[in-house]
Amino acid sequence: MEIFRADDWLKQVTATKAGHPVEAVDLAKTPITNNNAYDAEGSYSPDGKWILFSSRRDGDAELYVMKPDGSGAVRLTNVKGYDGGPFFVPDGKRIVYRSDRKGNDLLQIFVADLKFDAKGDITGITNERQLTDDANVNWGPYFHPDDKHIIYATSAHGHTNYELYVMRDDGSHKTRVTYREGLTACRFLAGREIPDVVEQALAGQHDADLPRQIHAAGRLVKFRRIRLNIPISEYILSRITGF
Numbered sequence: 001m002e003i004f005r006a007d008d009w010l011k012q013v014t015a016t017k018a019g020h021p022v023e024a025v026d027l028a029k030t031p032i033t034n035n036n037a038y039d040a041e042g043s044y045s046p047d048g049k050w051i052l053f054s055s056r057r058d059g060d061a062e063l064y065v066m067k068p069d070g071s072g073a074v075r076l077t078n079v080k081g082y083d084g085g086p087f088f089v090p091d092g093k094r095i096v097y098r099s100d101r102k103g104n105d106l107l108q109i110f111v112a113d114l115k116f117d118a119k120g121d122i123t124g125i126t127n128e129r130q131l132t133d134d135a136n137v138n139w140g141p142y143f144h145p146d147d148k149h150i151i152y153a154t155s156a157h158g159h160t161n162y163e164l165y166v167m168r169d170d171g172s173h174k175t176r177v178t179y180r181e182g183l184t185a186c187r188f189l190a191g192r193e194i195p196d197v198v199e200q201a202l203a204g205q206h207d208a209d210l211p212r213q214i215h216a217a218g219r220l221v222k223f224r225r226i227r228l229n230i231p232i233s234e235y236i237l238s239r240i241t242g243f
Contacts (some may be wrong), residue, residue, distance in 0.1 A: 001039055001040050002032075002034060003042050003051070003053060004028045004030055004031050005032050005069075007030065009027050013025055021193045023164040032068070032072075033066075037056045038176070039054075039056075043086060043088065044068075045065075045088045046090055048068070049067070049093060050067065050088075051065065051068060052076075054085070061073075061081075061084055062075055062077045063095070063097060063125075074121075074122055076122075076124055076125045079099075080101070081099060081103060081148050081213075082099060082107075083098075084098065085098045085118045085140060085141065086198075087142055090146075091147045093113060094113050094114060095114060096109065096110070097141065098139045098141060105137070106134075106135060106136060107139045110131065111131060111150075111161055132171065134155075134156075136155045137162075138151055138152055138154045140153045147169070148169075149166050149167070150167055150169060151164060151165070151166050152164070152167070161181055161182060161185070164177050164178040165177060166197055189232070
């Protein structure tokens with residue numbers, strides 16, 4: 001599996017005719033990795049200068065960074081276990097990810113500080129901290145724009161009922177923020193398009209006979225629903241308290 005750069009992707013996607021079903025658009029034309037290993041789960045640094053990703057190029061699934069053109073790859077982790085799902089913290093100085101360090105398929109959440117050389121290039125990580133340590137699968141961690149809170153999904157309430165929790169960046173004050181049967185997972189915190197709002201896109205499968213829903217959790221006093229002109233999509237804005 002390779003990682004691709006998609007040039008002018010927005011122009012290609014929006015080039016379809018209005019009112020017609022979205023046509024298939026092949027964005028996988030410019031690979032920036034080229035090997036027989038698993039390279040995936042990539043995300044950009046806030047300044048756009050680095051891509052953070054998971055790879056099995058050295059055998060075990062470890063975390064790496066590389067330049068946007070695929071050059072200058074640097075290995076960040078070197079511990080047995082599946083390190084994946086990585087993201088930069090908004091401050092650009094840390095990363096958050098999940099890992100199966102114990103080899104028991106129970107993912108736990110970690111953060112680590114990035115190390116830089118005199119030129120500002122990433123050279124590795126230091127001060128790795130494990131924020132969860134329990135009998136659950138904890139995954140999909142993503143930082144709030146304030147650099148102080150992390151939202152993630154957990155199997156604490158059963159493997160058929162994943163829920164979202166928020167915790168501080170030191171692992172304290174774990175607080176449940178969703179209460180609904182079914183899968184509530186994945187993450188996409190923005191906080192900019194809707195001012196002062198924590199925007200959380202969920203790949204929700206709460207009801208088998210209903211389409212998937214997209215939700216947004218924010219700092220509003222009460223629930224209100226906003227219908228968008230997007231098929232099978234629904235945004236819900238709600239209040240998060242206790243932080």
